């Protein structure tokens with residue numbers, strides 16, 4: 135009984151594959167390598183196919199007995215989605231539709247899904263709980279919300295149960311320093327900051343310092359990628375026990391401003407990292423901080439790497455060892 139991981143060669147996917155293999159799960163990876171790396175995973179069953187190709191996906195399900203799916207494959211950049219909404223709808227929404235159709239055809243009835251804080255849009259209060267209004271401010275968040283709704287109706291119609299994990303900002307790397315974040319081009323704050331001490335860029339840009347926050351810069355909730363990985367394991371266990379579909383936030387409940395992240399990175403890398411204020415990035419909400427109480431209570435999730443310093447230290451180990459990525 136195998137678990138299919140779509141997008142398993144990507145950043146969060148590869149860490150989750152490692153985590154699941156460490157607990158002896160049989161893993162199948164489907165990844166079209168548009169932003170992932172074959173070298174990031176060591177699995178026998180690796181299919182470099184596009185999820186939207188129904189015939190090829192169907193073949194994967196014919197060749198393996200797949201009991202559940204963890205679905206990471208998507209386009210996932212807030213800024214890019216503002217410029218390329220078609221690509222986001224096509225990959226994310228049509229990709230999910232194809233996946234659920236093939237799951238239905240093969241009687242696979244469990245899916246753990248990578249949703250996002252971006253489904254909430256610009257919440258009025260903090261921390262965010264799962265019952266907050268869902269009002270995405272960018273196409274990325276809209277497509278993820280559409281995917282959540284699609285799962286709801288496929289559950290109703292075909293009995294495919296789901297756990298939707300709305301994660302906040304994934305960061306950090308596996309403590310081994312052997313796998314980590316490698317996006318090309320990189321747009322995420324922490325790896326961009328670390329490119330300065332690596333000698334790959336001269337400075338970082340702060341996207342707006344006129345937000346209504348303590349120092350004027352955006353506040354985000356950074357969660358260690360290995361804590362995300364363990365949550366996927368817990369979510370799959372939850373579905374295996376026959377529990378009903380659910381939605382959970384995953385964050386560490388602490389918000390850090392862009393300036394605080396830069397300052398922490400300066401300490402960890404022992405490097406002065408020049409920073410320059412630029413204009414706001416379209417689609418960015420001011421503050422996104424999670425309440426993950428529900429995941430802790432219902433899934434029994436127990437995050438272990440909550441300090442921003444630990445998260446940046448682990449990211450730094452990976453980037454220092456692998457300055458050019460995979």
Ligand SMILES: NC(=O)c1ccc[n+]([C@@H]2O[C@H](COP(=O)([O-])OP(=O)(O)OC[C@H]3O[C@@H](n4cnc5c(N)ncnc54)[C@H](O)[C@@H]3O)[C@@H](O)[C@H]2O)c1
Pocket residue numbers: 140141142143144145146147164165166167168169170171183184185186205206207208209210225229248249250251300301302303304305
């Ligand atoms: N990184 C974050 O902070 C964050 C936060 C919230 C949610 N998420 C979600 O988590 C998931 C993983 O994010 P990530 O940062 O690891 O991204 P990533 O780009 O590193 O990984 C996505 C993987 O999916 C693959 N992929 C994309 N489209 C595909 C398709 N049509 N067919 C097959 N493979 C395809 C890519 O090649 C890549 O390996 C995404 O769904 C993203 O929306 C990420």
Ligand SMILES: O=c1ccn([C@@H]2O[C@H](COP(=O)(O)OP(=O)(O)O[C@H]3O[C@H](CO)[C@H](O)[C@H](O)[C@H]3O)[C@@H](O)[C@H]2O)c(=O)[nH]1
Pocket residue numbers: 210211212213249250251252301302303304321322323324326338339340341342352353354392415418422
């Ligand atoms: O060079 C940069 C890059 C980012 N930022 C700021 O740093 C914060 C974090 O930005 P990231 O691009 O690292 O991450 P996002 O918050 O835009 O989005 C990430 O987290 C979201 C959930 O909160 C999503 O799900 C999404 O997939 C994932 O990329 C934002 O306020 C952004 O404006 C800068 O100031 N300068």
